[in-house]
Amino acid sequence: MKKTITVPNQEATKKMLPVILATAIFMQMLDSTILNTSLSAVAADLNESPLNMQNAIIGYVLTLAVFMPISGFLADKFGTKKIFIFSLIIFGLGSLCCSLSTNLTQLVLSRMIQGVGGSLMTPVGKLALIRTFAKKDLLNAMNFAIIPALIGPVLGPLVGGYMVDYLSWHWIFLINVPMSILGIALSLKYMPDYRSTVIDFDLRGFLIFAAASLALSIGLELFGSEVYVTPALFVLLLGFMLMYFYYRHARSDDNPIFPLNLFKVRTFRVGILGNLVTRLGISSVPLLLPMMVQIAYNESAVVSGWMVAPMALTAMLGKSRVIKILRRFGYRSTLMINTFIIGVLICCMGLPLVSQSIYYYIPIIAILGFFNSIQFTAMNTISIADLRLYHTSSGNSLVSVNQQLAIGFGVAFGLIVLKIFQGDVKVMTEDIHDAFRKTFWVIGILTICSSFIFRRLHEKDGLNMNT
Known part of the structure; x- marks a missing residue:
């Protein structure tokens, strides 16, 4: 092959x-x-x-x-x-x-x-x-x-x-x-x-899937503005219809760009879905926190950048521990508990009032970086754990596409929620900060709920990746 x-x-x-x-x-x-x-x-x-x-x-x-x-x-x-x-x-x-x-x-x-x-x-x-x-x-x-x-x-x-x-x-x-x-x-x-x-290439399938991805991404971007709500709904509907057309195409084509039997592999199916839903909350944090620091606390862009810097250091610490954690607890328990902890940490970012110091967020961001590193490594590796050799190209490509779309969807979702809570109040600093707080609660609760997706894994899943 x-x-x-x-x-x-x-x-x-x-x-x-x-x-x-x-x-x-x-x-x-x-x-x-x-x-x-x-x-x-x-x-x-x-x-x-x-x-x-x-x-x-x-x-x-x-x-x-x-x-x-x-x-x-x-x-x-x-x-x-x-x-x-x-x-x-x-x-x-x-x-x-x-x-x-x-x-x-x-x-x-x-x-x-x-x-x-x-x-x-x-x-x-x-x-x-x-x-x-x-x-x-x-x-x-x-x-x-x-x-x-x-x-x-x-x-x-x-x-x-x-x-x-x-x-x-x-x-x-x-x-x-x-x-x-x-x-x-x-x-x-x-x-x-x-x-x-x-060397066969599914050109028709590629064009359908690419059009669907494009439509869904543009639809979510448009959804962030009340001016484009109706066009956004239309574009999103078009994206879902194109996804359905791709499903019909993949069923009948001998060599689709993304074979449907990829989703017969349970670990791949859970990894793809978990990656998509979990990142809706995780991906919006690096955007929302700097925005809140600049808008609600009136700090500079450099200060807002430094606020998230501790995440890099603790992420590397998490990387040094993730293999031992996975070997001890397995992928199922690790992903369920880890996702829950990340959701709780995001909710904690919505607790302080605007009168409190911005330094409150630094330990939360630092701890979040540690658990994010575990999350990303575990989700990416379990997705490919049981793929056959002849599925590695298409499966690996779909994991990458899914991850990129999930990041884009997460950023768009966070901004949409913020827009809903912000409403028409754009002057009062306290009201704007309150909108950010509620947004963190929503995406945090969503992340907590996404932990149940990993219940579909078995206790022994992924063990061949660690031995």
């Missing part, structure tokens, strides 16, 4: 492949958030309203979600090494184009070029990792490579704020160029070149 075209030194590959993947994940996750604290500076330089600058963020996220499904096919046909290096080149060129943009249209198009590169980088890198390591070693490798997925969203607003204040907004994109070059150099020497003998 697959063969290795190029096999670098096996031991060297196993040492360097997680580093290469970690570099790619870091660039992708950093770029997903680094623009957040820089929007005002970029808008002023491009003579645009900060509200219009949201298109630069949306364009990047949607491009990631739309093009990720094709990553598995391209890797199988042209080889993981060629596609991974190609993705780094495209991402680096897109970053350079972003820094050279002179108007919003150029910036949005450049961000979409970045998105094309990013949509291939992480899934193809993970696929190479899965095919290189035995299941008993995969958790350790994935555990190391996924650390940047936790650090990137934390450092993004902080790095963006400092670069805008002390350099210029162009550097938030130029920083990716040397990192891309480093990734290319390492990949030329250490990236294995796996490919598959199956």
Whole structure:
């Protein structure tokens, strides 16, 4: 089903492949958030309203979600090494184009070029990792490579704020160029070149699934504004209809891009659903907390970035403990209890009044980073634990697409809830802070409820990943 075209030194590959993947994940996750604290500076330089600058963020996220499904096919046909290096080149060129943009249209198009590169980088890198390591070693490798997925969203607003204040907004994109070059150099020497003998591509299925993902994402974005409620409902309905059409298509097609029998694997099914629902709450916190610090507490963007910085340190601590925790308690108990704890911590962020110090949030964020790291590692590894070899490409690609959509849905969901509670009151600081508090309660309770999804796991699920 697959063969290795190029096999670098096996031991060297196993040492360097997680580093290469970690570099790619870091660039992708950093770029997903680094623009957040820089929007005002970029808008002023491009003579645009900060509200219009949201298109630069949306364009990047949607491009990631739309093009990720094709990553598995391209890797199988042209080889993981060629596609991974190609993705780094495209991402680096897109970053350079972003820094050279002179108007919003150029910036949005450049961000979409970045998105094309990013949509291939992480899934193809993970696929190479899965095919290189035995299941008993995969958790350790994935555990190391996924650390940047936790650090990137934390450092993004902080790095963006400092670069805008002390350099210029162009550097938030130029920083990716040397990192891309480093990734290319390492990949030329250490990236294995796996490919598959199956070269059929489900173009129709890809177009239907991509259109459905695009419609659902745009629908949720539009839902955040009362002006676009009716169009948002229509676009969401269209997205669900397209998902149904894909289901009908996948049932009849001999080689669909995402085979329906993937969902016959219970651990994959639970992992996908748990990832989607759990991230609705988790993904909105890194956006809502800095917004609250700036709007309700009138602090600077740099201060708001520092507020979430402790999450990175405790995330690394969590990574050092997650394997022992999973071996002792198993995936089922770990995910149920861990998700519940995360939900409670998010609810605690809604307890203090605006008169209390912002430093109240620091220990909560620090503890949250520890449990988030356990959550992401456990969900990602259990999703692929029982996949057959011939399903690794499509299954890994779908996990990546689902994760990206879940992050986008989570951010949109958090903003929608905040909009509902905020209502028409936009002047009184105390009322705005109260809206943030209620939003944290809602997403926290949702996260607590999502813990019951992992009850579908069995006590022995995932044990082959730890032995």
